[in-house]
Amino acid sequence: xxxxxxxxxxxxxxxxxGFVTDSEPVFRTRPGLDAExxxxxxxxxxxxxxxxxRRLKALGIYDAKPMPDWGGDLSELQETLDQTYFYVKPQxxxxxxxxxxxxxxxxxxxRLGIPEAERKLLAGVGAQYDSEMVYxxxxxxxxSKGVIFDSIEDGLRNHPELFRxxxxxxxxxxxxxxxxxxxxxxxxxxxxxxPPGVELETPLQAYFRVNQERLGQFERTLIIADExxxxxxIEGCTAPVYSTDSFHSGVIEIIVNxxxxxxxxxxxxxxxNMYNLVTQRARVHRGAHMEWLDGNLGSKLTMKYPSCxxxxxxxxxxxxxxxxxxxxxxxxxxxxxxxxxxxTSSSIVSKSISKGTxxxxxRGLCKxxxxxxxxxxxxxxxxxxxxxxxxxxxxxxxxxxERSASVGHEATVxxxxxxxxxxxxxxxxxxxxxxxxxVRGFIEPIAKELPLEYAVELNRLIELEMEGSVG
Amino acid sequence: MSRVVTEPEKPRLAFGTGVVPRAxxxxxxxxxxxxxxxxxxxxxxxxxxxxxxxxxxTDLSRMLPLDALVPANASLAVPAxxxxxxxxxxxxxxxxxxxxxxxGRIVDVDGAIVAVxxxxxxxxxGVVLKSLRQAARxxxxxxxxxxxxxxxxxxxxxxxxxxxxxxxxxxxxRVPANVHLDGPIRLSRWVSHSGSATFTRxxxxxxxxxxxxxxxxxxxxDFESPTLVNTAVELFSRAGxxxxxxxxxxxxxxxxxLANQRTLAERDSTLxxxxxxxxxxxxxxxxxARLLGPGANSDMLGLYFGDHDQHFDFNTSQxxxxxxxxxxxxxxxxxDDSARGVFRGIIRVHEGAQGTDAYQTNRNLILSDRAVATxxxxxxxxxxxxxxxxxxxxxxxxxxxxxxxxxxxxxxxxxERLVVLGFLGEVLSRLPLGGVTEKVxxxxxxxxxxxx
Numbered sequence: 001x002x003x004x005x006x007x008x009x010x011x012x013x014x015x016x017x018g019f020v021t022d023s024e025p026v027f028r029t030r031p032g033l034d035a036e037x038x039x040x041x042x043x044x045x046x047x048x049x050x051x052x053x054r055r056l057k058a059l060g061i062y063d064a065k066p067m068p069d070w071g072g073d074l075s076e077l078q079e080t081l082d083q084t085y086f087y088v089k090p091q092x093x094x095x096x097x098x099x100x101x102x103x104x105x106x107x108x109x110x111r112l113g114i115p116e117a118e119r120k121l122l123a124g125v126g127a128q129y130d131s132e133m134v135y136x137x138x139x140x141x142x143x144s145k146g147v148i149f150d151s152i153e154d155g156l157r158n159h160p161e162l163f164r165x166x167x168x169x170x171x172x173x174x175x176x177x178x179x180x181x182x183x184x185x186x187x188x189x190x191x192x193x194x195p196p197g198v199e200l201e202t203p204l205q206a207y208f209r210v211n212q213e214r215l216g217q218f219e220r221t222l223i224i225a226d227e228x229x230x231x232x233x234i235e236g237c238t239a240p241v242y243s244t245d246s247f248h249s250g251v252i253e254i255i256v257n258x259x260x261x262x263x264x265x266x267x268x269x270x271x272x273n274m275y276n277l278v279t280q281r282a283r284v285h286r287g288a289h290m291e292w293l294d295g296n297l298g299s300k301l302t303m304k305y306p307s308c309x310x311x312x313x314x315x316x317x318x319x320x321x322x323x324x325x326x327x328x329x330x331x332x333x334x335x336x337x338x339x340x341x342x343x344t345s346s347s348i349v350s351k352s353i354s355k356g357t358x359x360x361x362x363r364g365l366c367k368x369x370x371x372x373x374x375x376x377x378x379x380x381x382x383x384x385x386x387x388x389x390x391x392x393x394x395x396x397x398x399x400x401x402e403r404s405a406s407v408g409h410e411a412t413v414x415x416x417x418x419x420x421x422x423x424x425x426x427x428x429x430x431x432x433x434x435x436x437x438x439v440r441g442f443i444e445p446i447a448k449e450l451p452l453e454y455a456v457e458l459n460r461l462i463e464l465e466m467e468g469s470v471g
Numbered sequence: 472m473s474r475v476v477t478e479p480e481k482p483r484l485a486f487g488t489g490v491v492p493r494a495x496x497x498x499x500x501x502x503x504x505x506x507x508x509x510x511x512x513x514x515x516x517x518x519x520x521x522x523x524x525x526x527x528x529t530d531l532s533r534m535l536p537l538d539a540l541v542p543a544n545a546s547l548a549v550p551a552x553x554x555x556x557x558x559x560x561x562x563x564x565x566x567x568x569x570x571x572x573x574x575g576r577i578v579d580v581d582g583a584i585v586a587v588x589x590x591x592x593x594x595x596x597g598v599v600l601k602s603l604r605q606a607a608r609x610x611x612x613x614x615x616x617x618x619x620x621x622x623x624x625x626x627x628x629x630x631x632x633x634x635x636x637x638x639x640x641x642x643x644x645r646v647p648a649n650v651h652l653d654g655p656i657r658l659s660r661w662v663s664h665s666g667s668a669t670f671t672r673x674x675x676x677x678x679x680x681x682x683x684x685x686x687x688x689x690x691x692x693d694f695e696s697p698t699l700v701n702t703a704v705e706l707f708s709r710a711g712x713x714x715x716x717x718x719x720x721x722x723x724x725x726x727x728x729l730a731n732q733r734t735l736a737e738r739d740s741t742l743x744x745x746x747x748x749x750x751x752x753x754x755x756x757x758x759x760a761r762l763l764g765p766g767a768n769s770d771m772l773g774l775y776f777g778d779h780d781q782h783f784d785f786n787t788s789q790x791x792x793x794x795x796x797x798x799x800x801x802x803x804x805x806x807d808d809s810a811r812g813v814f815r816g817i818i819r820v821h822e823g824a825q826g827t828d829a830y831q832t833n834r835n836l837i838l839s840d841r842a843v844a845t846x847x848x849x850x851x852x853x854x855x856x857x858x859x860x861x862x863x864x865x866x867x868x869x870x871x872x873x874x875x876x877x878x879x880x881x882x883x884x885x886x887e888r889l890v891v892l893g894f895l896g897e898v899l900s901r902l903p904l905g906g907v908t909e910k911v912x913x914x915x916x917x918x919x920x921x922x923x
Contacts, residue, residue, distance in 0.1 A: 070524070368865075370840070385855035388825075394850035400865040403837040407866065413852050413859040 015298075017238035018271055021108045021211050025130065028088040031214065033081065035059060038184050041087045045153055045187070048160070058173035058183035065177040071332045071363065072301040077275060080245045084216040086185045088130040094151055095135050105129050112238065114207050124149040126206040130215055131187040142200060148193035149204055152220050155191020162193065167222055170253035170283050170309075179279045182218045182251040189219035189250065194229040194260070203232040203265075208248075210239035210274070216247040223253070225260040225288075234265045238298070241271040245300065248274055254282035256290045256315075263291040264306070265450065270298035272329060278304040286312035293449055294321045296331045305363060307336035310344035310372075317346040320446045325358030325390075334364035334395075339375040339405070350381040351443055354390035361393040362411070370401040381411035384442050501615055502607050509625035509635035516629045525757075528813040528845055529784045534753050535727055540668035540699055542637055543582040558585045563661040563690055566721075570686075571906040574654040575600045580661045582639035582669040589656075596650050603641035603672055613676055614643060622705035622733040623672075631731050634670045634703045641672035641702075646681040646712075655684040655715075655904055665694040665725065672703045677712035677740075684715035684904055690750075694725030697752070704732040708740035710764065717745045717907055718756075721914060724779075726751030730758075736796070738764030745902045748775040748783045749914050755784045762789070762796035762824075773802035774898040776891075776915050777810025777842070784813040791819065794854075795826040803834045803898050805891050806842035807918075817849040818861065824854050831861035836868065836894055838887075888919050 027044065029037045038059050042052040067074050095101050098115050109115060109127055118125040124138035126149070133151035142149070148159065156163045173183035190206050210217050225231055239246060248270065256262045262282070270276055276299040282290040292306035308317025319335030337346035352360035362381045383392040394411045416438050424434035440447075498506070518537065519526040531537070559567070559578055567576070575589040577600060584602035599606070606614045619625060625632035642658055662669050677683050689700060700722065708714045720728050728751045736742040748754040760769040775783045789798045804812045814833040835844035846863040868890055876886035895915060899908045 383850075383852070385852065385857075388855050390855055392850070392852045394848075394861065396846075396848060396863070398844075398846040398848075398863055398865060400835070400837065400844045400846075403840050403842065403867050405837075405865060405867075407864060409846070409848065409861075409863040411848075411850060411861050413850060413857060415855045415857070 015241060015271055017112065017269065018241035019111070020240040021104050023090060023102070023104045023211060025088045025090050025212065026092055028085050028212070031083050031085055033084075033086050033185065037086055041185055041187060044087070044089060047156065050164070051156065054168070054173070055184045058180045061174050062177060062180035062184055065180060068177065071303045071361075072330045074301075076245075077247075080247060080275065081216070083244070084214050084247055085212060086216045086218070087187055088212045088215055089132050090129045090211075091132070091134055094133050094154070096137055098135060101135050105134055108209060108211070109135070109207065112207065112209070117205070121202055122205050123200050123202040124204045126151065126190050128188040128206065128208045128217075128219060130210060130212050131217065133188050145198050146195040147198060147200070148191065150191045152186070152189040152191045152222065155222065159191070159193070162224070163191065163222070166224060166253070166255060168253075170255060170281050171251050171279050176279060178249045178277045179251055182220060182249050182279070185216070186218045186220035186251065188217070189221040190223070192221070192223040192233065194225045194231045196227040196229060199230040200232065203234045205234040205236070208235065208237040210246055210248065210270075213242045214244050214246060216249070219250045221250070221252045223262070223264075224255045225257060225262040227258045228260060230261040232263045232265065234267070236267045236269065238269050239271045239274055242273050244273065246274045248276045248278070250278045250280075252278070252280040254290065256282055256284045256288040258285050259287045261289045263293060265293040266295060268296045268298055268302065272298065272300050274299045276302040276304065278302075280304065280306040281309065282307070282317070283309050283311055284315040284317055287314040289316045291318040292320070292335065293446070294319065294333065294335070296321075296323045296333050299329065299331075301330045301332065303332045305334050305336050305365075307338065308346060309338045310340060310346065312341045313343050315341060315344045319348045320449060321348070321350040321362075322443055322446045323350070323352040323360045325352070325354045325360040327356035327358060330359045330361070332361040332363055334362045336365040337367070337377055338365070339368040339372040339377065342371070342373040342375070344372060345376045347377070348379040349445065351384075351446055352382075352392060353384045353386065353439060353442070354392050355386040357389045359391040359393070361395065363395045365397040365399070366407055366409070367399045368402045368405040368407065372402050373404045375402060375405040377405070377407045379409040382442070383411070383413045384439065385413065385415045497604070497608065499607060499610065502618075505619060506636045509619065509632050512625040513629060513632035513636055516632055518629055525786055525815065528811070529753070529755055529782065534782070535697055535699065539666065541664070541666055543639060543662070543664060543667045543669040560661050560663065562692070563659055566688065566690055567657075567659050569906065569910055570657055572654040573657045574652040575656040577642055577656070577658050579640065579658060579671060581663055581667070582671055584640045584642075593650070593652065597647040598650060598652070599643065599645040600656060601643055603643045603674060604639070606643035611643065613645060614674065617676065617705065617707065618672070618674060619703070622707070622735060623703040623731045627731065630701055630729055631703060634672065634701050634731070638670040638672045638703070642674070644675045644683065644685065646677045646683045648678040649680050651682040652684065655686050658685070658687045660687070660689040662689070662691040662698060662700055662722070662726070665698055666696045668699040668701065670701050672705070674705045675714060675716070676707045677709060677714045679709045680711040682713040684717070686717045686719065686904065686907060688719040689722060689728065691722040691726050693723035696725060697727050698725050699727045699729065702730045704730060706732070706734045706742060708734070708736050708742045710738045711740055713741040715743045715745075715902060715904060717902070717904060718747065719907070719911065720746075720748045720750055720754055722751035724752055728754045730756045732756065732758045734758075734760045734769060736760070736762050736764070736767035736769055739766035740764070741768045743770040743772070743902060745772040745774070745898070745907075746785065747773075747911055749911070749918065751781070753782045756786070758785070758787045760787075760789050760798060762791050762793055762798060764793050765795040767793065767796040769798040770901065771798065771800040772898050772902055773804075774895050774911065775802075775804035775812055776895065776918055777804070777812055778807040778918055779810065780808065781810045783811070785815070787816040789816070789818045789829055789831065790821065791824040791827045791829055792821050794824050796824070797828040798830070800831045801898060801901065802832070803895055804844070805836040805838055805895060806844055807838040809839070809841035811843045811845070813845045814863070815847040815849070816861070817851060818859055820852045820854050820857050820859065822853045825856040827854060827857040827859065829857070829859045833863045834894075835865040836891065837865060838868065838891070888916070891919060892916070
């Protein structure tokens with residue numbers, strides 16, 4: 001096997017999204033967080049009084065809750081947060097056409113390929129730059145069928161009743177410290193409503209870009225998939241590389257009504273100076289189907305466990321998680337499935353790759369409440385270790401209160417076998433190609449669930465990250 | 472069952488410092504110092520709460536009125552060694568009568584060793600089996616260097632500290648190099664006082680290439696109030712040695728069995744454990760297996776059958792410190808009525824422990840609507856050239872197996888019994904030790920009979 005020097009010499013982990021855009025925000029709060037800052041954010045958004053009250057209440061909960069002592073290393077987070085800008089407004093208003101977006105911000109998204117993707121394969125696109133959505137657009141075809149795809153602020157403004165009925169019902173502020181933080185300072189994110197029976201043929205996409213140094217981004221997304229509807233939502237995220245740490249803490253609430261199908265895909269590719277602490281949860285009703293496809297490639301530390309609450313008979317939840325932890329990264333990811341009703345089923349498949357000093361941890365919960373008769377759940381975790389210094393952990397929680405439940409968990413840890421490499425090299429591949437092929441094969445079961453372009457992008461990213469990593 | 476009323480004049484744990492010097496009255500100086508230090512650790516260590524990950528599912532503050540317990544003080548003076556068994560309570564005598572051949576026996580009543588027997592020829596070969604208290608008094612250097620130091624020291628936590636301060640007696644077993652025992656050594660324990668707290672220790676050292684198996688059986692009557700039995704088990708297998716340790720917990724109602732076990736396996740040694748939990752109201756076992764040398768091997772087996780409102784909690788860890796060691800854990804449990812089973816296990820592959828083979832499996836069978844199973848199999852892997860896997864399942868009796876047996880003429884009850892026994896039997900078949908399988912099978916059958 002090649003030595004570490006050989007690996008170092010290959011210049012790994014090139015992050016092509018690390019560029020900084022020279023843009024002047026129209027407003028930003030002073031660094032740090034207090035009630036005054038929360039009032040400023042709310043005032044900038046011209047919100048109703050009830051929302052400000054909720055924000056302030058959430059701030060109290062955030063202050064009262066201790067910093068988590070599990071998961072990743074959060075010992076330096078408070079220091080980071082003290083210097084963080086909690087709200088940075090990039091432009092005066094959100095635009096419906098790329099032509100109206102300020103040139104430098106537009107160029108950023110051009111470089112990220114968003115407008116092109118929109119033309120080719122998406123039903124609608126939202127683009128967030130620092131704290132606000134700068135662009136939001138939905139194809140006419142879907143708008144005429146009653147689909148709502150808007151920034152979260154416009155959701156509150158234009159659909160106040162629907163918004164208030166559901167906001168904070170899936171993830172209340174008191175759920176955890178960072179959900180409370182988001183509930184206090186949320187800004188940006190999407191509001192999505194799919195009317196009964198409407199089936200979106202192409203995905204909706206939201207793209208999150210952080211440009212400001214020492215920014216805290218707190219997007220908030222609320223999605224309601226009404227009875228018998230069908231849709232796919234994709235989010236992607238990148239940021240410049242700074243020497244200081246940035247912070248991202250989103251809250252995603254999804255309600256999947258009777259017989260609906262919803263898939264939420266994340267391709268998280270933050271730069272390696274980003275704390276990414278996200279709460280994502282779906283409430284799944286009778287006969288409905290929810291899928292989380294969660295790809296975590298970037299960030300310094302990610303703690304993120306998409307969950308499905310299976311509330312009514314026949315609800316189904318799936319979580320497919322892929323994590324890549326390169327040098328200095330810790331991906332603490334996984335999923336939670338909560339079975340409350342009879343004949344509910346769920347599956348979690350997690351694949352992780354740890355390289356260099358990277359650490360990937362699977363953390364998951366399968367809970368079956370008494371009365372959730374014939375609930376079925378299966379969890380599979382596979383971890384691939386590339387180097388001697390790589391690390392992986394598996395922390396599944398299995399809590400079963402129901403006799404007729406059937407629950408299984410399996411996990412394996414392996415390294416890329418010398419035999420596998422030797423075989424492929426005897427067929428004429430060089431080591432790097434052979435390694436990349438093995439890794440691609442390892443993630444294939446999840447990658448194939450992505451729309452073609454994204455699968456290609458994921459594979460390319462993995463290949464880039466794996467370049468010369470034969471160890 | 473005998474009913475014993477607690478006597479009010481006895482010192483309670485809440486009374487604090489007064490307890491230690493009395494327990495230590497006959498000890499050598501080093502041990503008195505060790506006890507006093509352990510007592511300080513105990514006072515400084517808070518009671519584990521459900522906020523801590525390892526105690527999340529066992530709420531001690533609710534289940535164990537620690538301050539109200541009366542320390543068993545049977546050994547304030549070291550009792551006379553007896554070869555006869557005049558002091559052995561009848562139910563214990565009956566349990567002992569079921570045992571097959573033993574290489575040695577030792578009997579513990581309320582934390583005092585009342586009888587020790589060892590095969591003559593083994594004694595001649597240098598095997599030492601004696602009261603741990605006596606061994607300390609006799610100045611055995613191994614006891615001073617290994618007791619509550621390397622395996623279960625006071626610093627491990629609240630209960631290890633309490634035990635290190637207050638232990639009344641226990642077992643010291645040393646097997647010299649190259650000596651093999653042809654039958655197991657059996658420890659038979661009895662606890663008689665309701666509301667008492669008994670602290671016992673077991674220290675076993677198997678020198679290079681020796682072999683020994685040890686069966687630790689604990690019985691008691693039903694108690695009116697919670698009664699604690701706390702055991703610290705320290706097992707050392709030197710290069711190439713083999714130790715099999717079996718714990719059979721068959722206490723009566725009200726029993727709170729709390730064991731801290733640590734196994735240290737050196738190069739090419741085998742250190743296997745089997746924990747069987749059938750009795751008591753609450754059973755909690757903390758087992759840490761440390762693989763310290765290449766070629767070390769630990770099979771870790773567990774079997775539990777809970778009914779009524781029994782609560783069993785197993786907290787295991789497999790520490791692969793050295794490369795090229797092997798560990799394999801299998802814990803299986805059946806839970807009936809409103810019993811609760813908790814399994815939390817972790818495989819830790821330390822940096823540099825390349826070539827590790829470590830496995831972990833927990834399977835639960837739920838037999839009633841009210842039973843609850845919790846399983847937390849964890850992995851922490853810090854080396855890349857490893858083979859590790861874990862699996863956990865929770866399910867009910869397999870309908871097809873039942874149908875098959877019933878189509879062969881068994882009634883439902885018989886079929887269920889057979890399936891449960893088969894499910895749990897897999898564990899016993901992995902560690903066949905004279906008489907253990909039969910004894911455990913009989914106890915499970917009795918429990919199955921009770922329920923149905």
